[in-house]
Amino acid sequence: MRVWTLLKVYSFLVYTFMFAPIAVVLLLAFNNSQFGGFPIEGFSLRWFVKLYENEAIIRAFRTSMSLGVLTALISTTIGVLASLALVRYQFRGKDFITTFLISPVLVPETVLAVGVLIFLRWLSMPRSFLLLLVGHSIIALPFVVLVVQARLVGIKREYEEAARSLGANPVQTFFQITLPLLMPAVFAGALFAFTISFDNITATIFWRPAGMETVPTQIFGMLRNSISPEINALGFVMIVITVGVPVMAGGLARYFSRKKT
Amino acid sequence: MARVDLKNIKKSYGAVQAVKQADVTFEEGSFTTLLGPSGCGKTTLLRMISGLETPTSGDILVGGKRVNDVPIHKRNLGLVFQNYALFPHRTIGENIAFGLKYRGVSKSDTATKVTEALDIVRLPGVEDRYPTQLSGGQQQRIALARAIVIEPDVLLLDEPLSALDANLREDMRVELKAIQHRIGVTSIFVTHDQSEALAMSDKIIVMSAGRVEQVGAPEEVYNNPASEFVASFLGASNILEAKVISKDAKNIVLDAPHFGKIPVPLAQAQRMGDAPSGKLVIRAEKLRLADKPGDTNTVSANGVVEAVDYQGQIARYFVRVGDIQLQALNMIESRPFAIGAEVSVVLKTADCALLPAGA
Numbered sequence: 107m108r109v110w111t112l113l114k115v116y117s118f119l120v121y122t123f124m125f126a127p128i129a130v131v132l133l134l135a136f137n138n139s140q141f142g143g144f145p146i147e148g149f150s151l152r153w154f155v156k157l158y159e160n161e162a163i164i165r166a167f168r169t170s171m172s173l174g175v176l177t178a179l180i181s182t183t184i185g186v187l188a189s190l191a192l193v194r195y196q197f198r199g200k201d202f203i204t205t206f207l208i209s210p211v212l213v214p215e216t217v218l219a220v221g222v223l224i225f226l227r228w229l230s231m232p233r234s235f236l237l238l239l240v241g242h243s244i245i246a247l248p249f250v251v252l253v254v255q256a257r258l259v260g261i262k263r264e265y266e267e268a269a270r271s272l273g274a275n276p277v278q279t280f281f282q283i284t285l286p287l288l289m290p291a292v293f294a295g296a297l298f299a300f301t302i303s304f305d306n307i308t309a310t311i312f313w314r315p316a317g318m319e320t321v322p323t324q325i326f327g328m329l330r331n332s333i334s335p336e337i338n339a340l341g342f343v344m345i346v347i348t349v350g351v352p353v354m355a356g357g358l359a360r361y362f363s364r365k366k367t
Numbered sequence: 368m369a370r371v372d373l374k375n376i377k378k379s380y381g382a383v384q385a386v387k388q389a390d391v392t393f394e395e396g397s398f399t400t401l402l403g404p405s406g407c408g409k410t411t412l413l414r415m416i417s418g419l420e421t422p423t424s425g426d427i428l429v430g431g432k433r434v435n436d437v438p439i440h441k442r443n444l445g446l447v448f449q450n451y452a453l454f455p456h457r458t459i460g461e462n463i464a465f466g467l468k469y470r471g472v473s474k475s476d477t478a479t480k481v482t483e484a485l486d487i488v489r490l491p492g493v494e495d496r497y498p499t500q501l502s503g504g505q506q507q508r509i510a511l512a513r514a515i516v517i518e519p520d521v522l523l524l525d526e527p528l529s530a531l532d533a534n535l536r537e538d539m540r541v542e543l544k545a546i547q548h549r550i551g552v553t554s555i556f557v558t559h560d561q562s563e564a565l566a567m568s569d570k571i572i573v574m575s576a577g578r579v580e581q582v583g584a585p586e587e588v589y590n591n592p593a594s595e596f597v598a599s600f601l602g603a604s605n606i607l608e609a610k611v612i613s614k615d616a617k618n619i620v621l622d623a624p625h626f627g628k629i630p631v632p633l634a635q636a637q638r639m640g641d642a643p644s645g646k647l648v649i650r651a652e653k654l655r656l657a658d659k660p661g662d663t664n665t666v667s668a669n670g671v672v673e674a675v676d677y678q679g680q681i682a683r684y685f686v687r688v689g690d691i692q693l694q695a696l697n698m699i700e701s702r703p704f705a706i707g708a709e710v711s712v713v714l715k716t717a718d719c720a721l722l723p724a725g726a
């Protein structure tokens with residue numbers, strides 16, 4: 107019994123240690139103080155206003171948003187098509203392609219980032235937004251593939267076969283039957299991809315063209331000077347986006363599926 | 368409606384020969400059953416007719432036209448699966464209307480046809496429900512409605528009743544047969560349940576290990592099996608190894624162990640030819656147990672009851688006769704024979720079928 111009590115206390119402390127910083131950021135975002143730390147001197151939204159007025163941050167935010175949305179779009183499209191091929195069709199080299207698609211998760215991001223840069227130098231291509239987008243898509247792709255594949259395996263082939271027998275060609279069958287049944291996984295995959303891109307810093311630092319900042323690299327840059335309270339406000343916004351969007355989407359999905367049955 | 372011909376069909380998956388050889392005809396408007404044990408190639412054959420699989424060699428003809436290269440969505444076939452396969456994200460109405468969409472049927476005609484189809488399967492008014500809101504039997508009726516509403520040339524059913532419980536299965540098979548009879552669609556029905564096959568079919572195709580063993584009407588397949596496999600697969604049969612002693616214009620006379628001389632009518636021994644020895648097939652329910660030896664049209668041997676499987680009105684007996692064990696399925700007249708009872712095992716020679724040894 108004593109052991110269990112100890113274990114409980116220990117776990118509690120570990121979690122506190124892990125989550126306290128997040129709580130601190132959330133709390134300090136509203137602190138009416140010149141410095142980004144304790145003590146709390148009163149409630150204020152001034153750092154959010156300051157944030158909104160900071161052009162560099164707004165630009166970084168825009169970049170991150172469009173990068174995230176496009177990454178989600180690209181990696182989801184490719185991921186769905188790849189999963190479809192891998193689950194529904196038999197062909198040579200299937201195992202190899204599966205490993206290849208999943209490999210970005212296994213390779214350390216730094217290695218991947220450096221590798222791509224060397225490759226670009228060899229092709230004498232400059233770094234660009236497009237490269238960043240392709241890179242993020244590669245990093246997000248395995249997650250989309252894993253999520254979509256898992257769901258696709260559970261969708262019985264008979265649905266598609268029934269649709270075909272009733273007169274739908276393969277493309278019609280995909281849009282009428284497979285895709286609607288796959289939608290929850292497509293949605294989850296897209297959210298994953300967005301969050302992964304929105305959060306990414308390691309590879310982004312290597313790949314971004316000169317002068318381009320995403321939210322994480324911007325924060326990283328600001329931190330080098332001082333811990334401005336603006337960063338706390340920005341942290342708050344990021345947490346709201348990366349946690350809030352999936353939670354909201356999950357809620358919506360559940361609401362719609364309940365309406366149906 | 369159309370007839371279906373399979374010409375010299377073979378199908379291999381790598382080293383596995385799922386269908387070794389099939390040459391069969393499904394007559395227009397008939398109800399034909401593919402019957403056989405698990406893994407004998409029934410589903411594979413059905414999927415080749417549907418276009419979901421391509422035969423390794425041979426031709427498939429629907430209505431006299433070769434369809435090997437016609438993709439499934441252009442074959443106009445109705446498909447019914449064991450697990451219904453109703454689209455879970457569509458209402459019942461949308462499920463049934465699915466195939467009509469691709470046939471250029473107008474909106475108002477679609478509504479009429481859907482209502483008609485639901486009437487045929489006796490489930491009117493469920494258009495707006497989702498598949499999960501129906502029971503298994505109801506879902507299977509909807510699947511049937513979805514398949515027949517497109518007025519298919521051929522209706523293909525792969526063990527459609529297997530997922531239902533026993534009582535419902537018997538009701539559904541009567542109903543399915545009635546619907547088929549009414550709309551007259553050529554139907555090919557896959558099952559491994561012999562009673563389903565006997566009850567529903569115009570013709571039964573018995574398959575074993577990728578080959579067709581026998582094709583015939585239910586009574587024919589049941590009473591005059593072409594091989595030991597068919598005899599034992601359709602109900603319980605006893606097989607007696609016997610030597611031919613003599614042959615006359617009416618009978619082949621056998622010498623069977625323990626039973627002695629058995630004259631088998633020639634009509635029951637058409638496959639026998641001039642073989643010197645054979646296998647005498649006698650169905651368990653045709654083997655009668657009696658207290659004393661029977662009349663002259665019968666043959667008997669003495670035996671001891673070793674086990675009894677009591678089933679209410681009937682009982683299945685396992686009887687030891689010398690070194691062989693026989694099965695007998697008998698109506699119970701007053702009370703069943705007890706284990707250890709000494710009985711006379713009686714058979715009517717007209718109930719036997721004689722096969723050459725090795726069939």
Ligand SMILES: Nc1ncnc2c1ncn2[C@@H]1O[C@H](COP(=O)(O)OP(=O)(O)OP(=O)(O)O)[C@@H](O)[C@H]1O
Nearest residue numbers: 380383384385404405406407408409410411412559
């Ligand atoms: N896609 C496939 N790849 C490899 N082998 C297969 C494939 N489909 C079927 N087989 C093999 O072909 C043989 C026949 O299979 P089939 O599904 O036609 O049997 P079945 O008669 O329908 O059996 P059941 O009553 O169990 O449904 C089996 O040995 C099976 O393992």
Ligand SMILES: [Mg+2]
Nearest residue numbers: 409410411525
């Ligand atoms: Mg099967």
